[in-house]
Amino acid sequence: MAAVPVYRWRLAPDGLATRRQLRALGLRPGGQDVAAQVERPRRRRGPLVAYLYSIEQAKPVRPMTPAKRAALAKANAARRTCPACRRDAGYVIPPSLGMCATCAFPDQQRAA
Numbered sequence: 001m002a003a004v005p006v007y008r009w010r011l012a013p014d015g016l017a018t019r020r021q022l023r024a025l026g027l028r029p030g031g032q033d034v035a036a037q038v039e040r041p042r043r044r045r046g047p048l049v050a051y052l053y054s055i056e057q058a059k060p061v062r063p064m065t066p067a068k069r070a071a072l073a074k075a076n077a078a079r080r081t082c083p084a085c086r087r088d089a090g091y092v093i094p095p096s097l098g099m100c101a102t103c104a105f106p107d108q109q110r111a112a
């Protein structure tokens with residue numbers, strides 16, 4: 001890879017953004033090369049490096065494909081399924097409980 005300009009943290013020129021910043025704008029690098037990098041010095045370690053991309057050359061985030069949407073729905077359904085009763089709880093099972101509220105608090109459900 002060709003050498004890219006290196007800037008001090010927060011001193012990068014306008015028009016450049018990190019991948020995360022692009023994402024916040026609904027953009028992605030879109031195959032462009034890294035335009036520059038910024039380095040944040042750290043004590044006793046190598047500097048923290050972030051890669052910058054040109055906002056002008058960035059492309060909109062790819063719309064979700066049906067396959068991707070289906071995979072996501074499946075993953076979400078799995079996260080909503082209670083491992084104890086195998087039912088779709090209708091919400092994501094809290095990791096702290098590890099099961100749906102009905103299974104975790106059977107007494108309270110009966111009282112309600």
Ligand SMILES: [Zn+2]
Binds near residue numbers: 082083099100104
């Ligand atoms: Zn359950």
